[in-house]
Amino acid sequence: MQPNRRIRWGITWLVALAVVVAASAVFESLLRQRGYEPTVQDDQDLWSVQADRLHGVDSPIALLGASRIQFAVDPAQVEKATGRTTAMLAINGEYPVAALRWLAKDTSFRGLAIIGVDSRGLDRRHWEMQQPWIDHYEHRWTFTRKVHRLLLSPLQQYLVFMRSPFAWVALVRRELAGLGMPFNDYLVMRADRVGFLDYRRTNVEAIRHQRIVDLVDYYRDYPPAPPEQWLGDLTQVSGWVKDIQARGGTVVFFREPSAGEHLALDEEFYPRERYWDAYARISPAPLIEFRDEPEFSSIVLPDTSHIDGLDIPRFTDALLAVLARRGVIRTVAH
Amino acid sequence: MTFDSLTFAVFLIGTWLAYWATPGWRVRKQLLLVLSYVFYAAWNPFFVLLLVATTSFDWVMGRKLESETRQARRKGMLLASIAVNISALGFFKYAQFFTNSAIDLAQVFGITFRPLDLGILLPVGISFYTFESLAYVIDVYRRRSQASTSLLDYSLYVTFFPHLVAGPILRYNDFNPQTHLQKPFAETAQGRGFAMLCVGLALKVCLADLVFAPVVDAVFAPSANVGLADAWLGAATFSLQVYCDFAGYSLCAIGVALMFGFRFQSNFESPFGAVGMIDLWNRWHISLTSWLRDYVFTPLGHYRRGRLRGHANLIFTFFLCGLWHGAAWTFVLWGGVNGVLLVLERLFRDHIWDFARVKSTWGRAGLALVTFGVFALEAVLFRAHSVRQAASMLRTMLGFGTGAAPGLVSAHDAQFAIVAGAGVLLAQIISARERGWEWLDRAPQMWRAAIAAVALAAIVFSPGLNPAFIYFQF
Numbered sequence A: 001m002q003p004n005r006r007i008r009w010g011i012t013w014l015v016a017l018a019v020v021v022a023a024s025a026v027f028e029s030l031l032r033q034r035g036y037e038p039t040v041q042d043d044q045d046l047w048s049v050q051a052d053r054l055h056g057v058d059s060p061i062a063l064l065g066a067s068r069i070q071f072a073v074d075p076a077q078v079e080k081a082t083g084r085t086t087a088m089l090a091i092n093g094e095y096p097v098a099a100l101r102w103l104a105k106d107t108s109f110r111g112l113a114i115i116g117v118d119s120r121g122l123d124r125r126h127w128e129m130q131q132p133w134i135d136h137y138e139h140r141w142t143f144t145r146k147v148h149r150l151l152l153s154p155l156q157q158y159l160v161f162m163r164s165p166f167a168w169v170a171l172v173r174r175e176l177a178g179l180g181m182p183f184n185d186y187l188v189m190r191a192d193r194v195g196f197l198d199y200r201r202t203n204v205e206a207i208r209h210q211r212i213v214d215l216v217d218y219y220r221d222y223p224p225a226p227p228e229q230w231l232g233d234l235t236q237v238s239g240w241v242k243d244i245q246a247r248g249g250t251v252v253f254f255r256e257p258s259a260g261e262h263l264a265l266d267e268e269f270y271p272r273e274r275y276w277d278a279y280a281r282i283s284p285a286p287l288i289e290f291r292d293e294p295e296f297s298s299i300v301l302p303d304t305s306h307i308d309g310l311d312i313p314r315f316t317d318a319l320l321a322v323l324a325r326r327g328v329i330r331t332v333a334h
Numbered sequence B: 001m002t003f004d005s006l007t008f009a010v011f012l013i014g015t016w017l018a019y020w021a022t023p024g025w026r027v028r029k030q031l032l033l034v035l036s037y038v039f040y041a042a043w044n045p046f047f048v049l050l051l052v053a054t055t056s057f058d059w060v061m062g063r064k065l066e067s068e069t070r071q072a073r074r075k076g077m078l079l080a081s082i083a084v085n086i087s088a089l090g091f092f093k094y095a096q097f098f099t100n101s102a103i104d105l106a107q108v109f110g111i112t113f114r115p116l117d118l119g120i121l122l123p124v125g126i127s128f129y130t131f132e133s134l135a136y137v138i139d140v141y142r143r144r145s146q147a148s149t150s151l152l153d154y155s156l157y158v159t160f161f162p163h164l165v166a167g168p169i170l171r172y173n174d175f176n177p178q179t180h181l182q183k184p185f186a187e188t189a190q191g192r193g194f195a196m197l198c199v200g201l202a203l204k205v206c207l208a209d210l211v212f213a214p215v216v217d218a219v220f221a222p223s224a225n226v227g228l229a230d231a232w233l234g235a236a237t238f239s240l241q242v243y244c245d246f247a248g249y250s251l252c253a254i255g256v257a258l259m260f261g262f263r264f265q266s267n268f269e270s271p272f273g274a275v276g277m278i279d280l281w282n283r284w285h286i287s288l289t290s291w292l293r294d295y296v297f298t299p300l301g302h303y304r305r306g307r308l309r310g311h312a313n314l315i316f317t318f319f320l321c322g323l324w325h326g327a328a329w330t331f332v333l334w335g336g337v338n339g340v341l342l343v344l345e346r347l348f349r350d351h352i353w354d355f356a357r358v359k360s361t362w363g364r365a366g367l368a369l370v371t372f373g374v375f376a377l378e379a380v381l382f383r384a385h386s387v388r389q390a391a392s393m394l395r396t397m398l399g400f401g402t403g404a405a406p407g408l409v410s411a412h413d414a415q416f417a418i419v420a421g422a423g424v425l426l427a428q429i430i431s432a433r434e435r436g437w438e439w440l441d442r443a444p445q446m447w448r449a450a451i452a453a454v455a456l457a458a459i460v461f462s463p464g465l466n467p468a469f470i471y472f473q474f
Helices: A002-033 A044-052 A077-081 A097-105 A132-139 A143-158 A168-176 A202-219 A225-246 A260-269 A274-281 A310-323 B006-021 B025-041 B046-067 B072-109 B126-141 B151-159 B172-179 B188-218 B230-258 B277-281 B286-300 B307-325 B330-349 B363-383 B387-397 B411-430 B445-460
Strands: A061-064 A086-088 A110-115 A187-189 A195-197 A250-255 A288-291
Touching: A002 B188, A044 A086, A044 A132, A044 A143, A061 A077, A061 A097, A077 A086, A077 A310, A097 A110, A097 A132, A132 B363, A143 B006, A168 B188, A168 B411, A195 A310, A202 A260, A225 A250, A225 A274, A274 A288, A288 B126, B006 B025, B025 B046, B025 B151, B046 B072, B046 B126, B046 B151, B072 B126, B126 B151, B126 B172, B126 B286, B151 B172, B188 B230, B188 B411, B188 B445, B230 B363, B230 B387, B230 B411, B277 B330, B277 B363, B286 B307, B307 B330, B330 B363, B330 B387, B363 B387, B363 B411
Parallel strands: A061 A086, A061 A110, A110 A250, A250 A288
Antiparallel strands: A187 A195
16 A cells, blocks of 8 residues: 555656646746846845845945945945945935944944935935835844845746746736736846846836936925925934944945936935035035046936946946045955 | 745755654654754744743653652642743733733823833744643643653654644644654655645745735725725635635644654644534634643533533633734734634524534535634734724724725735635635545545645745744734
């Protein structure tokens, strides 16, 4: 009786595995035929993997900011140029002041924080945007989550269907809603959280138009605080900067490039002279404005605020050159 | 380290290979115990010390209880053991709840205290392993179990990783005999165990997390203004979610244990195929309800001291059942309501109509659906963030709502949940008389392969965001 059963279960699982492997291959192939590419799915665990890199090393570099840092600066390139461990902590769509506060409170951090932000991002109402990621790291991040995330990233790097938008339930739900297949994103994310935008795979004009529409809506709904109030709020931010500096760390604010109508709208609502430059005069940390730096003059921004993924090495070099010229970093020869 | 993580997959493969490759039964058990501690340490290494301390204490107390002949001293030892176990559980799980409740009560009398955050972390699985330890010392006291002569075997009973953090709640007399003889490598057990693991994971990652959770989260959001249809949909969907989540976990645990040659009792037996709440509670979280029956309801006197006393015992037992589930008044009320429902059902069946005797298939199916509706209604208390939210939702479900706008849940989410939910209910109504998973061994080859492939595919094609199992919080 026992040998028969053994054989039966062996066959059962061989058949089941063969079916699932075949189905996976067919599904993956269909997705690729439709133009989808594998990409790592960013989440709070992946952010936490990067946050872990700040600990246990001398003088690491923390890249803070939103999409304009995450999709423009290559931490591996920074690491190679400076010889310092570099963590990508920028979060697409979320301004970074909470992350600065978190670094200020972390007494072990004595490195360099490069903070990609504009005047709008320094407004107090945006300060808490990245706090959920920090809460996750401080309260829910464990060694086992890290192992899970480190195993998941390679799978997502090679298989399109390993991301949640391609879960069969999500696909059926979209079908029921008449939405068809998921948006074929022109962003490819690496396991170190740097994102490569490929504008050849999308309608740049439509994206640029939508970005401006969104920005107009935003400024209509959320007009800026008066400069005096805005500057007054930043006293607290300066305090966090000083906390890091007191431990031997460094902070630098970097206003990343934007162009066209986008820049014009930013300038209309947050005039540089009354906001950014006003803070630059009293900030304990240097403020770098892209228009002051010739290295950024030739950077192309297809959608008015982000670079193409192919330009990441050039942009990273430009940022490193500016930081070196200002004495914020020293590059090492290779 | 949850069962639905890649970390657990690596842990399981490594542990399984090491276990079966290790010669010698004693060394295998030692390996299993050490790796179970590693599994537990993945949540919080410091709580391993608590686990080791309580396990060792109860083992020593068991030995002393067995050798001691003076009844008064035995009783003292039993009370000491119960006090230590309940104190640990009470401190970690209920201290904050009782503190908050005391502050709220003081406020009723006009005395105001500032809210106090005790900052106590809950050791995962403490409710489960405490009940296992209590069952052991009580059984030794009653001389229904022999005290364990091996600290290794006793520790393995409490700590064996598949059941450690969310049950099933094992009984020493069921587990201990299995530690005496070396397990042969049986491919039947491997095949069925792995199948149960896959089906359990599919229930969790596919149905609970992806199909039901979005509807439940929308309806039970603190700010949600819920209408009649949404409220019923949310309550029914939550019942299905918690079933798929917890029965899924239990199935994984039983399957994994089987892959190591250990047999656990079934924890869920088609509860939504039940006719009446008494029947449902005999099929839902069986290891907990049988524990409460044996160590609370029966010692209280069961129904032996009269009907009225029996009803009171039943209600009290279910109050405790609610409190075991969570340190919140919503859980206590949920338990109490279940106790009252069971009493009402007894009265109804004794004096008006014993519907459990209905034989026709359609009749039983209809009664099962009514039972599910009652379960869904009171499950609102289980899921709600506060008594106020639960009361508001129950009012709406009973037709006394304030007429909130419909459409809180998107139509396609609702359709999906209804179709999947109907499938789960239908499967349970059809298989209500089937017990255990041995039927898998007898199933035709192609059927088995199809079930295995569907379960495996459901897991592989459900990449999600890995939310925790609901019962981990208990």
